Amino acid sequence: MKLWGLRTRLLLAFSLLVVITAATVAGGGYVQSRTLILQQAQDATARVLVDKATALFPLGPLPPGDGTLSRISGELSDRQLSSLVLFEDRASGNQQLRALISPELRERVRAGNVAWQRVESDGTPMLVVGTRFTVLLPGGQQRDSGIEAYIARSMAPEATSIDELATRAWLIGGVALVFAVGLALLAARGVLRPVRELGDAARRLGEGDLRARIAVRGSDELAGVARTFNETAESLERHVGELERMEADARRFVADVSHELRTPLAAMTAVADVLEQEASRLPGDAGRAAKMSIEETHNLTRLVNDLIEVSRFDAGAAALAPEEVDVAEVIAASLRIRGWTGEVEGDLPSGIFAEWDPRRVDVIVANLVGNALRHGEKPVSLRLSEVGERITLEVSDRGPGLAPEVLPHVFDRFYKADSARARSGGSGLGLAIAWENARLHGGTLSAANGTDGGAVFTLRLPRRGVTA
Amino acid sequence: MDERIPSGAAIVVGMPRVLLIEDDQAVRDGLSMALGGRGHAVDAVATGEEGLARLASRPPDIVVLDLMLPGLDGFEVCRRIRAAGDLPIIMLTARNEDIDVVAGLAAGADDYVVKPARAQVLEARIRAVLRRTGQPAPAVPVPTEIERHGDLGIDRAGLTVTKADKPLALAPTELRLLLELTQVPGRVLSRQYLLESVWEHGYFGDSRVVDACVQRLRAKIEDDSSAPVYVQTVRGFGYRFGPL
Numbered sequence: 052m053k054l055w056g057l058r059t060r061l062l063l064a065f066s067l068l069v070v071i072t073a074a075t076v077a078g079g080g081y082v083q084s085r086t087l088i089l090q091q092a093q094d095a096t097a098r099v100l101v102d103k104a105t106a107l108f109p110l111g112p113l114p115p116g117d118g119t120l121s122r123i124s125g126e127l128s129d130r131q132l133s134s135l136v137l138f139e140d141r142a143s144g145n146q147q148l149r150a151l152i153s154p155e156l157r158e159r160v161r162a163g164n165v166a167w168q169r170v171e172s173d174g175t176p177m178l179v180v181g182t183r184f185t186v187l188l189p190g191g192q193q194r195d196s197g198i199e200a201y202i203a204r205s206m207a208p209e210a211t212s213i214d215e216l217a218t219r220a221w222l223i224g225g226v227a228l229v230f231a232v233g234l235a236l237l238a239a240r241g242v243l244r245p246v247r248e249l250g251d252a253a254r255r256l257g258e259g260d261l262r263a264r265i266a267v268r269g270s271d272e273l274a275g276v277a278r279t280f281n282e283t284a285e286s287l288e289r290h291v292g293e294l295e296r297m298e299a300d301a302r303r304f305v306a307d308v309s310h311e312l313r314t315p316l317a318a319m320t321a322v323a324d325v326l327e328q329e330a331s332r333l334p335g336d337a338g339r340a341a342k343m344s345i346e347e348t349h350n351l352t353r354l355v356n357d358l359i360e361v362s363r364f365d366a367g368a369a370a371l372a373p374e375e376v377d378v379a380e381v382i383a384a385s386l387r388i389r390g391w392t393g394e395v396e397g398d399l400p401s402g403i404f405a406e407w408d409p410r411r412v413d414v415i416v417a418n419l420v421g422n423a424l425r426h427g428e429k430p431v432s433l434r435l436s437e438v439g440e441r442i443t444l445e446v447s448d449r450g451p452g453l454a455p456e457v458l459p460h461v462f463d464r465f466y467k468a469d470s471a472r473a474r475s476g477g478s479g480l481g482l483a484i485a486w487e488n489a490r491l492h493g494g495t496l497s498a499a500n501g502t503d504g505g506a507v508f509t510l511r512l513p514r515r516g517v518t519a
Numbered sequence: 520m521d522e523r524i525p526s527g528a529a530i531v532v533g534m535p536r537v538l539l540i541e542d543d544q545a546v547r548d549g550l551s552m553a554l555g556g557r558g559h560a561v562d563a564v565a566t567g568e569e570g571l572a573r574l575a576s577r578p579p580d581i582v583v584l585d586l587m588l589p590g591l592d593g594f595e596v597c598r599r600i601r602a603a604g605d606l607p608i609i610m611l612t613a614r615n616e617d618i619d620v621v622a623g624l625a626a627g628a629d630d631y632v633v634k635p636a637r638a639q640v641l642e643a644r645i646r647a648v649l650r651r652t653g654q655p656a657p658a659v660p661v662p663t664e665i666e667r668h669g670d671l672g673i674d675r676a677g678l679t680v681t682k683a684d685k686p687l688a689l690a691p692t693e694l695r696l697l698l699e700l701t702q703v704p705g706r707v708l709s710r711q712y713l714l715e716s717v718w719e720h721g722y723f724g725d726s727r728v729v730d731a732c733v734q735r736l737r738a739k740i741e742d743d744s745s746a747p748v749y750v751q752t753v754r755g756f757g758y759r760f761g762p763l
Contacts, residue, residue, distance in 0.1 A: 313634055314613060314634070315545065316635040317549070317550075317613070317635035318550075320637055321552065321635075322549040322552060322553065323637070324637055324639055325552050325556050325638070372727070374710070374726065375756065409726070410725065
């Protein structure tokens, strides 16, 4: 799972959403319920106080005696309520209450309000409500009596209810969060699976598997993307297929033409030999014409043979027939057969064995050395060496070397370094065929210029030829 | 042609008779002309059927056979000639397809030439093959000296090979290969060496020619050609006679 992948982001978004929603809904409900519960408790307590105080009305003469104060406190107390009545410096009732009455509360009570305050007493939440008694003067006038009465009740049941509310809110929030995470994972999977399939298919397509398609499920945006992908892949496959067909057609055409040329060439080649024996006896132009047609027949034969060889590489029909050979032996035989032994100097240590196709290696050597003898200056030198499993053969000449603009093209088919130059006896395919043969062995053939001028062709082949 | 030599004799004196089976008229005429100019008596026919018929009526010294023939194809013609006897066969293939070459050699051809071939190349191959067959028997019979190699008895002078005292019918190329190998028993000869010495290939030849001939030779001389005793393969190097 990627750190900031789609899954993480979806998970976070869902969780955040749930936390906010839960906080808003459960938290809001909690606060509202709590306020309501407390309000009701306060209102009820205040009403009780007012009712009881009203029932005590009218009070006795002022200043009240101790009896009056204790009567008031007695009247105000019950099982749930404890009370304290204050008059100037006298007090009656539950003296412990005095500690719970804050100066602000007293202030507000003295001002003539029914005031309340929530306090804590030894860890228990308490509600303290206070009021001031008035006396009715003769003539219906009311006056402050100076008597303050306070009642206190425990808010423990309400606190329990509120705690329960909070617990429930947390619980609901937690369950919702778990549910949200599950939902987010599900959604992520729903989104990620098609995305992953799309990614896989795109990768396969990139790797050349043009048949890569994805299953289109449903009709959402992802399905749309999948459909588009499939259409694109299809069109790509069609186009590539068409190009491949065209290329194959072109190659087949070259191969067919080459093959078709063989039969007339076979006849021409056969009679060329007859003509050759007579040519020297033919007078003047007829003799020269005969010589020319003989020579060109042989050139054409070489060209057609090379074209057929190239066609076989193109068609993938070229196969290796590897044998274990002494590399120096193969190279020496290649030179000896062509009468080049005297024209080539070299360092060909014997005892380097490799599993190569000797006929193909012979073609490579013949083309490289032939090319060096034709285009370079003598001496042409060969250097054979081995490092581990790689065997290297360098063919270098002392000619002017290869021009920088020619270097990248030396192995191109029919590439002529100098378009003005006359044909040099090669088919123009020799180096291309050598290059293909090197590749067939799982090796490389490269061209460069030596430090002291002259072209250097380097053949590197693995000891064990691998069929491409 | 020297009419005194009975046709079909293994000994070639004077003009070797070549039966050319080739369907393309221009190639047929061209090769006839070229081989004729180089001292061969060429009998040219266009189809395999004609070729087989001609074989019976005017037996040649060697057959040059195009593989791509209408009707009876070259492989089949090759097999039939081989079944009938040891007449040397050089196949002519317009295609350098490996499968054709292998199939042609398996059908019993002694050698092959890829078209378009220069007449001198074809001619050299013909001469090389004929040299294997055309060694004249000594005028005065020399005391036969028979080399013994296990069950094999080899008479170098008489050019005969026996196995358990029964004569073996070896094709000329097979015989030459066996003689070459038995000359140095126990020594490994590379395919390239054998190509040059037996087939006289002057260029980097096709060692499958050797492999195909070894297969045919083994089929005749070994008790079990899948577990050869006489002609053993030395992987990566070549072939060796024995050790027994």
